[in-house]
Amino acid sequence: MGCMLRSDRMTFCDMYLQPEAAFEVIGHLGEMDCAQFVDMTPDVKPFQRNYVMELCRCAEMERKLLYMEGEMIKDNINVFEYNSLEPKPLPLNEIATLENILEKWENDVLEMSEHQTTLLKNYLELSEMNYVLNHVGPLMGESEITEESIFGRTAGGDTGFIGRLFVITGVVKRSRSFPFEMMMWRVSHGNIYYKRASQDAILQDPHTGQDIRKVAFLAICQGEQISARLEKVCSGFHVNLYHCPQTSNERMDMMLQLAVRIDDLERVMKKTKYYRCKALRTVSKQWDPWMVQIKKSKAIYHTMNMFTLDITRKCLIGQCWIPDMDLNRVEDVLARVSEKTESNVESFVLKSDDSDDPPTYHRTNKFTRGFQMLINAYGDSTYRELNPALYTIITFPFLFALMFGDFCHGFIIVAFAAWMISVEKQHMNNPSKNEIWAIFFGGRYIILLMGLFAMYTGFLYNEFFCKAVSLTKPYWINTYEREYIERYTYIELNPVLDTNPPYMFGVDPIWSLSKNKIMALNSLKMKMSIIIGIVHMMFGLCLSLFNHVYFKRHYAIILEFIPQILFLTSLFFWLVTMIFMKWYMYSGKHSGSTSAGCAPLILILFIDMVLLSTTKPVEDDCDAYMFQGQQQLQKILVLIAVICVPILLLGSPIYLNRIYKKKKAEALKKISQFRRYQRQDSDKYAESKIVKEIAKYSAPFGELMIHQAVHTIEFVLSTISHTASYLRLWALSLAHEQLSEMLWSMVFAKLGLRDTSRIGSIKIFAIFAVWAVFSFAILVVMEGLSAFLHTLRLHWVEFMSKFYSGSGYPFKPFSFKVILSRDTKDDKAEAMCKKKATTH
Numbered sequence: 073m074g075c076m077l078r079s080d081r082m083t084f085c086d087m088y089l090q091p092e093a094a095f096e097v098i099g100h101l102g103e104m105d106c107a108q109f110v111d112m113t114p115d116v117k118p119f120q121r122n123y124v125m126e127l128c129r130c131a132e133m134e135r136k137l138l139y140m141e142g143e144m145i146k147d148n149i150n151v152f153e154y155n156s157l158e159p160k161p162l163p164l165n166e167i168a169t170l171e172n173i174l175e176k177w178e179n180d181v182l183e184m185s186e187h188q189t190t191l192l193k194n195y196l197e198l199s200e201m202n203y204v205l206n207h208v209g210p211l212m213g214e215s216e217i218t219e220e221s222i223f224g225r226t227a228g229g230d231t232g233f234i235g236r237l238f239v240i241t242g243v244v245k246r247s248r249s250f251p252f253e254m255m256m257w258r259v260s261h262g263n264i265y266y267k268r269a270s271q272d273a274i275l276q277d278p279h280t281g282q283d284i285r286k287v288a289f290l291a292i293c294q295g296e297q298i299s300a301r302l303e304k305v306c307s308g309f310h311v312n313l314y315h316c317p318q319t320s321n322e323r324m325d326m327m328l329q330l331a332v333r334i335d336d337l338e339r340v341m342k343k344t345k346y347y348r349c350k351a352l353r354t355v356s357k358q359w360d361p362w363m364v365q366i367k368k369s370k371a372i373y374h375t376m377n378m379f380t381l382d383i384t385r386k387c388l389i390g391q392c393w394i395p396d397m398d399l400n401r402v403e404d405v406l407a408r409v410s411e412k413t414e415s416n417v418e419s420f421v422l423k424s425d426d427s428d429d430p431p432t433y434h435r436t437n438k439f440t441r442g443f444q445m446l447i448n449a450y451g452d453s454t455y456r457e458l459n460p461a462l463y464t465i466i467t468f469p470f471l472f473a474l475m476f477g478d479f480c481h482g483f484i485i486v487a488f489a490a491w492m493i494s495v496e497k498q499h500m501n502n503p504s505k506n507e508i509w510a511i512f513f514g515g516r517y518i519i520l521l522m523g524l525f526a527m528y529t530g531f532l533y534n535e536f537f538c539k540a541v542s543l544t545k546p547y548w549i550n551t552y553e554r555e556y557i558e559r560y561t562y563i564e565l566n567p568v569l570d571t572n573p574p575y576m577f578g579v580d581p582i583w584s585l586s587k588n589k590i591m592a593l594n595s596l597k598m599k600m601s602i603i604i605g606i607v608h609m610m611f612g613l614c615l616s617l618f619n620h621v622y623f624k625r626h627y628a629i630i631l632e633f634i635p636q637i638l639f640l641t642s643l644f645f646w647l648v649t650m651i652f653m654k655w656y657m658y659s660g661k662h663s664g665s666t667s668a669g670c671a672p673l674i675l676i677l678f679i680d681m682v683l684l685s686t687t688k689p690v691e692d693d694c695d696a697y698m699f700q701g702q703q704q705l706q707k708i709l710v711l712i713a714v715i716c717v718p719i720l721l722l723g724s725p726i727y728l729n730r731i732y733k734k735k736k737a738e739a740l741k742k743i744s745q746f747r748r749y750q751r752q753d754s755d756k757y758a759e760s761k762i763v764k765e766i767a768k769y770s771a772p773f774g775e776l777m778i779h780q781a782v783h784t785i786e787f788v789l790s791t792i793s794h795t796a797s798y799l800r801l802w803a804l805s806l807a808h809e810q811l812s813e814m815l816w817s818m819v820f821a822k823l824g825l826r827d828t829s830r831i832g833s834i835k836i837f838a839i840f841a842v843w844a845v846f847s848f849a850i851l852v853v854m855e856g857l858s859a860f861l862h863t864l865r866l867h868w869v870e871f872m873s874k875f876y877s878g879s880g881y882p883f884k885p886f887s888f889k890v891i892l893s894r895d896t897k898d899d900k901a902e903a904m905c906k907k908k909a910t911t912h
Contacts (some may be wrong), residue, residue: 076440076462078622079453080395082430082883085421089379089388089406093413098372098886099161100405105887106398108431110391111378119905121377128905129167130370136178137363143181144352144359146281147345151356159361161368170362177355184348191341192278198337199275200243200286201314202330205323207269208241208290208316238299239292242306242313246272246285252309256291259301265292290316364892371891387417391424393431393883430455433883438496442515443468450868451878456622458615460872467608468518471866473525474604475804475859477533478812482526484852489520503893522860532578533805537847538812540584545572548582562587567660567668590806597802599651599674605798605870606644609791612874613637619875631723635716636787642709642716643682644795650674653698670694681706720784725776736769794870800862808855815851819843 089097101107118124144151162170244252249268256266269288277284293299306313317323379390394402402421410418432453436444444461446468453459476482492499493516504510512519534540548565549572550557557563565582575581579596583589613636620628651674658671670690677697680687684707689696697703824832824839872878884890 076434076436076444076459078456078459079432079434079880080397080883082393082433082455083396083399084424084430085392085394085399085402086424087379087390087392087406087419087421089390089419090410090413090415090417091381091386091388093409093415093419094376094379094388095161095163095372096413097406097409097419098375099368100409101402102161102368102371102375102886102888102891104398104401104405105885105889106394106402108393108883108885109375109378110393112380112390113378118377122379122381123373123376124905126164126167127370127373127377129171130162130366130373131905133167133171133174133366134363134370136174137359137366139178140181140352140355141359143185144356147349147352149349149352149356151359153360159364159368161372162365167369170365174362177351180351181348181355184344184351188341188344188348189278191337191344192276195334195337195341196275196278197312198330198334200273200312202327202334203269203273203275203286204241204243204288204314204316205327205330207271207288208267236296237292237294238296239290239316239318240299240302240306240313241288241290241316242311243273243286243288244309244311246287248309249287249289252305252311253289255305255309256302259305260293260298263293263298264302266290367892368888371886371888375886387419394421395433395883429880431883432457432880434459434461438500439517440465442518445514446518446864446867447872448882450872451876452880452882454877454880457877457880458619458622458875460867460876463611463615464867465521467871468863468867469521469525471604471608471801472522472859472863473529474601474801475862476522476526476808476856477529477805478535478537478808478851479527479530480537481812481847481852481856482523482528482530484848485519485523485526485856487523489516489523492516493520522856533809534577534579534581534584535809535812538809538816540579540581542581543577544575546582547572547575547580571661593809594802594806597805598799601798601801602795603648603651604801605795605866606640606648608798608866608871609794609874610637610640610645612871613640616875627727628724631719631727635719635723639713639716639720639788640791642712644791646681646706646709647674647678650677650698657698665693665695672696672698681710684710717784717788720787721781725773725780728771728776729773732769732771736766739766739769790870790873797870798866800866804855804859804862808851808859811855812847812851815843815846819846 113121141151253266253268256264267290272285272287274283274285276282291302293302303313317326376388379388382389399421406419406421432455434444434453440461443464444459446464447453447459447461473482492513496513496516499513504513530536549570550563550565551569552563579593583592586592613633616636617629617633620626620633654671654674658666658668660668662668664670670693672687672690672695677687686703687696820839820843824836824843827835
């Protein structure tokens with residue numbers, strides 16, 4: 073693994089490949105994951121490139137395999153997955169063989185599928201007709217469809233019958249049956265006899281294979297004109313119409329014939345499906361290796377299309393970014409393949425100059441990959457910029473643990489992470505498609521460290537499921553008699569009296585029994601949050617110094633780093649210093665001006681310092697300040713902070729404006745000489761490089777001033793807002809502790825432990841289960857996710873903004889592993905091949 077401090081050094085190379093060795097060379101580079109190719113001909117249309125025919129042949133074979141995969145999914149046939157990258161890409165002389173095999177299988181499957189679809193369509197029609205006869209026939213009973221059977225006779229003997237009767241029977245989708253009925257009534261103006269079957273039929277769509285619910289209907293109307301209208305309505309609603317015999321005997325004969333035909337058709341369909349499934353199962357055994365070979369070959373030809381073909385030299389010329397550590401490996405591959413193919417001229421790479429910024433590449437392993445992904449989610453590092461992931465390995469789980477400080481909850485997280493690590497080989501070989509599980513599994517080592525640090529801070533907080541443990545003698549000693557203790561509910565322990573040595577394993581367990589526990593822990597954790605936050609921000613600011621030195625921005629050290637560190641130190645680091653001074657100078661065992669009651673309020677001191685006002689003492693017999701001359705020292709610190717602001721605001725723009733003018737004049741002089749003496753086309757690259765240099769140094773002073781003003785205002789205001797933002801360490805720690813204590817006292821203790829009857833011994837098991845579920849769901853999962861997100865924000869905003877720009881772009885090498893892991897379809901290749909086909 074490379075160093076995580078900065079990204080790998082990258083080299084821009086010109087690669088010269090012989091056409092007969094190009095396919096194999098790029099195939100080896102795809103296995104090595106160490107070369108990012110650059111398109112040499114971005115202006116050339118995709119269908120006009122050199123290897124478009126081979127690419128389209130691979131795309132067509134991929135389409136055939138995807139079609140057969142869809143057919144396998146319809147019949148619930150599993151594809152045999154070999155979970156391996158072993159299948160080699162197909163050279164040009166082997167593509168024809170696989171094309172013939174896939175074409176044969178596709179034709180067979182397509183023919184059987186069409187035949188099956190035809191059989192299903194016939195089966196659907198016969199089933200619908202049988203359904204109509206079975207459910208519409210009883211509506212008519214034994215009678216024939218005549219004037220007397222439908223309308224009956226009037227009392228006077230006149231039927232009022234004009235014209236012929238027309239019978240319409242069929243099936244309509246259940247979801248459209250009510251609108252269909254309403255439309256039939258409206259079109260016929262109510263002159264219709266309409267009935268629906270009492271039961272629906274669930275049938276299978278022959279094209280999609282999905283179930284559809286339909287209902288049979290009977291409609292009788294009078295007159296050809298109304299009949300024609302109703303048939304148009306049926307056509308509009310896509311209703312299947314079937315002829316229904318008029319007599320009962322004819323209907324019974326037709327039902328018997330349909331039963332025989334349906335039975336014969338089911339036998340034919342069963343046999344057809346058997347042969348179809350047999351063919352698809354044969355394809356499924358080779359589907360995965362074929363798809364791997366085709367995808368690899370397609371990716372190779374796509375990469376070869378990024379090269380230019382030099383006809384005079386008879387070679388392919390391409391450009392790529394290669395990490396310096398992998399350059400020797402690439403040269404070895406080129407030499408080995410050239411020797412294997414017995415090429416007259418060897419393939420080789422040459423280092424080249426490029427004015428563009430190189431891509432950023434951080435080498436990671438299974439432990440560091442998760443931390444690097446956290447940083448990349450914010451932005452990719454600028455080339456050779458300090459990588460925050462290296463420091464995040466420690467700072468991220470530590471800040472998380474400060475908000476999630478419970479030994480037992482941390483142990484649950486460690487157990488979960490340890491289980492994921494124990495089965496990592498199995499899941500790394502079989503990546504899951506479940507996105508949530510993939511996120512947890514990818515961050516298993518982050519979760520492990522978060523759990524370990526949470527156990528450590530929980531030990532310091534003395535929190536074990538919100539209960540404290542006593543490993544040594546507490547600091548406090550009971551000096552009261554037994555009668556006094558029995559008389560009062562609370563007793564006061566005075567530090568002036570006898571005490572033991574301080575409790576050496578974190579928070580004293582006696583505080584868990586005290587009435588003012590929250591006040592004491594609030595004061596401790598709030599000050600701790602401020603101290604850790606300011607130290608964390610100063611550490612990030614110090615890292616910017618190493619970036620300035622590495623990129624030789626020496627002016628930024630004087631005009632940016634020193635004023636920033638002085639501003640932060642003179643104000644907020646002085647606040648940290650006063651906190652430590654208060655802890656060490658004032659004590660409950662002291663008397664006089666150094667007693668606990670005379671300790672000045674740090675917040676009041678800091679506010680008065682910024683406002684340049686005099687602080688008043690807490691009591692009349694106390695000192696307002698901690699030492700002599702503190703007020704004068706604070707005024708000097710405020711003056712230093714005020715002086716730093718105009719230096720930050722004006723220093724860099726004025727300096728850069730002078731430097732840019734000088735360098736722009738030199739570049740203009742260079743371009744004028746270049747254009748005077750150089751006329752060859754090969755010098756266009758050098759000319760464009762000088763033009764880019766002129767554009768770089770053409771930034772006006774106003775733009776530099778606005779840019780620096782934004783950064784200065786952001787820095788000055790962020791020192792206050794970011795310091796306050798670190799108070800979330802205190803707030804979430806307090807919330808986690810109080811929620812844990814509430815669940816214990818309100819659920820487990822109140823409902824389970826206080827019941828001393830015989831039923832209580834049984835009830836405690838159920839109460840424990842409820843308490844365990846609530847503890848895991850709320851305190852471990854929800855609180856853990858909340859603490860994780862807050863920790864992520866503290867790193868992205870408060871820490872990384874001090875030194876990290878994140879304006880780079882990632883190194884994306886040509887990699888078979890990445891290509892095969894994508895489930896997306898290459899629509900661009902499909903469109904290109906279609907366009908190529910139309911041009912011919």
